[in-house]
Amino acid sequence: MPIYKAPVADTLFVLNDVLGYERYANLPGFADAGPDMLEAILGEAARVAENVMHPLNRVGDEQGCVRHEDGSVTTPKGFKEAYDQYREGGWMSLSLPAEFGGQGLPYTIHSAVGEYMSSANMALMMYPGLTQGAIAAILVHGTDEQKQTYVPKMTEGVWTGTMNLTEPHCGTDLGLLRTRAVPTGTGSYKISGQKIFISAGDHDMAENIIHLVLARIEGAPEGTKGISLFIVPKFKLDADGNPGEKNGVSCGSIEEKMGIHGNSTCVMNYDDAEGFLIGAENGGLRAMFVMMNEARLGVGLQGLSISEIAYQNAVAYAKERIQGRSLSGPKAPELKADPIIVHPDIRRNLMNMKAINEAGRALLLWTALQADVTRSSPDEAARQTAEDHMGLMTPIIKGVLTDKGFDHAVMAQQVFGGHGYIEEHGMSQFVRDARIAMIYEGANGIQALDLVGRKLAMNGGRAVQTFFKEVGDFCEENRANEQMAPFTKGIKKGLNDLQAATMWLMQNAMAKPDNAGAASTDYMHLFGLVALGYMWGRMVKTAQEKIAAGETAPLYEGKLVTGRYFMDRIMPETSAHLARISSGADSMMALDAEAF
Template identity: 80%
Template sequence: MPIYQSPVQDTLYLLNDVLGYPDHASLPGFADASPDVLEAILAEGAKLAENVMLPLNRVGDLEGCTRHDDGSVTTPKGFRAAYQQYREGGWMGLSTPAEYGGQGLPYTIHAAVGEYLSSTNMALMMYPGLTQGAIAAILVHGNEEQKQTFLPKMIDGAWTGTMNLTEPHCGTDLGLLRTRAVPNGDGTYRISGQKIFISAGDHDMSDNIIHLVLARIDGAPEGVKGISLFIVPKFRLDANGNPGAANGVSCGSLEEKMGIHGNATCVMNYDEAEGTLLGAENGGLKAMFVMMNEARLGVGLQGLSMSEIAYQNAVAYARERLQGRSLSGPKNPQGKADPIIVHPDIRRALMTMRAFNEAGRALVLWTALNSDIAHRSDDEKARQAADDMLGLMTPVIKGVLTDKGFEHAVMAQQVFGGHGYIEEHGMSQFVRDARIAMIYEGANGIQALDLVGRKLAQNGGRAVQAFFKEVGEFCEQNRADEKLAPFTKGIKKGLNDLQAATMWLMQNAMAKPDNAGAASTDYLHLFGLVALGYMWGRMVKASQEKLAEGAADAAFHENKIVIARYFMERVMPETSAHLARISTGADTMMALPAEAF
């Protein structure tokens, strides 16, 4: 059975020593989560992940979900009880407003604990994950009656939520959707249509499921301008606000999937189901984007989570598996072979994964902290700057972390050799589960286009210029520090490549849009490398300061510096290759006629 240990020490180091979490004590919710409370919350989250979620991960993969003749769905053995423990622990409402029953703590803590839980059972954690997104959409766009009706039960976890976008004939291009909404004349609507790929669409873990459904009101404009968003509960609510009669909502079938078998991915049929409008008429896409952006950050976290648990298991195997002799002489002279962790190519895999995981964790927490500032600060300038950075980094986190999460799950599987291909070791499940994160909540090619086509030019380029300025100033302020210079030099080189790529796009994409499309994925990963490199720069600075103070955990900080050096020497130079590809433009990529493929 796979092993896992929650990286609590690393999380605390990042929040307290690198990212300045204690400096935000004046923000609402932060005072209630002092460093001592933060450590206690992370420790409890780690116990839940390791003792409850992890043992059920393989169970969910083997059993999957079951659809019954009446359209209801049951989850794998143990899932319902584990979800109840999650619910009773108050984890659903950790960062939601106290006025609706939440604890109001920072979203940053929710993200930190979320990594541990997703690492240990990604499929199970998708049920509350989708609910979090639905809560966010109702908080932003719901009227007070809707908030009072739905949020307390969802925040408690008694009710769960979903998002319903995709239809059999349309995915990303939502302007093609056909689901209809017909007014009843009393403020409600009859929703009819079919949605596919609906994660957590039906299950047995909550008393009601609150579906957020995109549909077109009869007579609305064509395309995305005529889309509205509706709240459609599985069970209609009675006069007391409790689940009553069944609504016209049913699971038509369960998708047979490559991975995440423990999550019910449903074809949902709506047959004149009663729904209420969420937000403005024809403003559905705007309302849904609140949920989608929340989900995209969560999916990026899934990529990191899969990379982390795959890495931990690869390390454990590499320490134990005896095969061959070290190239520099025996390291296990009493045995007939050395553990494979002595071999440079195994080290390459392990160091690459670890260098990504630790920087990726920093990037997620930095972005989560920006989210808290954007939503909680009373300083308008700080709020705007944080919101700009949050919007800019969302496609980077979703795209880069999930691409690398899958790549590293495969890399970890390779460390196991033939045993990695055998189901009992669990590596196959990590590979299969990680793969979906590159696809759903906007395939990664769409994330790249979002970054290049929307985020760079948004507000006159304000966000990207602020990012360039922040990273550039970090390099400049620490340039004279001899110990930091090897790191700031690498970051600065990467930043120069990123700025050159940005300038190339500005000069070549407007006249020829295919140039932007051809460059987008390379640009996304170039941006990601610079962001991860910047995180490593901040970690090295923090660790060097700790060592100068005589930190008791000196080995922890010395290891950080070694891993950072590996990243700068072995990973950061990839920025040059991305720039070279970007600069070739789209001509060769688009040269073959379609029929020649």
């Protein structure tokens, strides 16, 4: 059976020592969750993840969800009880506003906890995860009445939420959407159409499910300008605001999919379902993107989460699996063979996973802190800088960490050899579960296009220039520090490659848009490497300072070694990305379609 232990010590190192968590004490919520409380929360989250969520991960994969004749869906054995523990423990409401029943704690803590829970059971955690996104959309675009009607129950977790975008003929290009909304004249609409790939579309864990549905009001303009967003509850609400009559919405089928079997991914049928407009008429995309951006950060976190649990199991196996002798001589002469962790190629896999996981965790938590600044800082300039950071990093975190999450699940499977290919050890599930994160909430190619096509030029390039300056200043400030030289040189070289790639796009993408499309994925990963490298620079500097102050811990020594590996073996990939970017689109686009 797979194992999992939440990386609490590493999270605390990043938050307290590297990112200066205490510096944010002036923001709402942080004063209620100082370092001691933070440690207590993460410790309890680790216990729930390891002992409640994780044992059900394989159960969910093997059993899946079941649709019944009446269109209702039953989740795998134990899911409902685990979800009840989750919501009753207050995990659902952790960072939600106190005025709606939440605890008002920092989003940063919610993100740290989310990693543990998603590592333990990604499929189960999608139910509350989607609810968080739906709450965010209602809070930003809903009326006061809608907020009071839906958000408290969703915050409590007794109601859950979904988002309904995709249709059989319509994925990324939402302008093709056909689901229609007909005004009733009483303030509601009749919603009719079909949506597919709807995660958590129906289940037995909540009293009501609040669907957020994109639809086109009769007479609305064609394309994306004519799309509106609607609240469509599974059960209509009675005069007291409680679930009553069944609405005209049902699960037509559960998708037969590669992974995340414990999550009910549904085909949803809307037949004159009662719905209520949220936000402005024909302003549905703007309203939905609040939910999408929240979800994209959550999916990036899923990539890290799967990578972490896959890595932990690969390490455990590599330490106990006896096979062959070390190239430099026996390391366990009392045994007939050495543990495979002595072999360089096994180490390559493990070190790749470890180096990117630890930097990815830092990048996610850094970005989560910016989300808290955006939401609640009284300093307008700080809010603007944080918002710029969020917009820039969202596609990078989603695209890079989910690509790496899948790669690392495969690497972990490779460490197991043939045992990784059979179901007994659980590696197959990690590979299958990780694959979806690269696809949903905007496939990673779309994330790359968003970065290159929108985020770089936004506000005159303000966000990217701020990032360049911060990384460049870090390298300059530590240039005279000989201990930091191996790190600052690697970061600076990566930054130079990133700046060169950015300049190439500025000079070549406008006149020939295919150049931007051809470069986008490499540019996203190049940017990601520099961001991860910068995180390593900050972590290593902090670890060096701790050691110089007389604090000794394997964690600090491990940071120095792992950071050096990142600079030696991973950071040089920036040069290859730059070379591919600057080759342009000609060879990629030259072949006639008929020649494929």
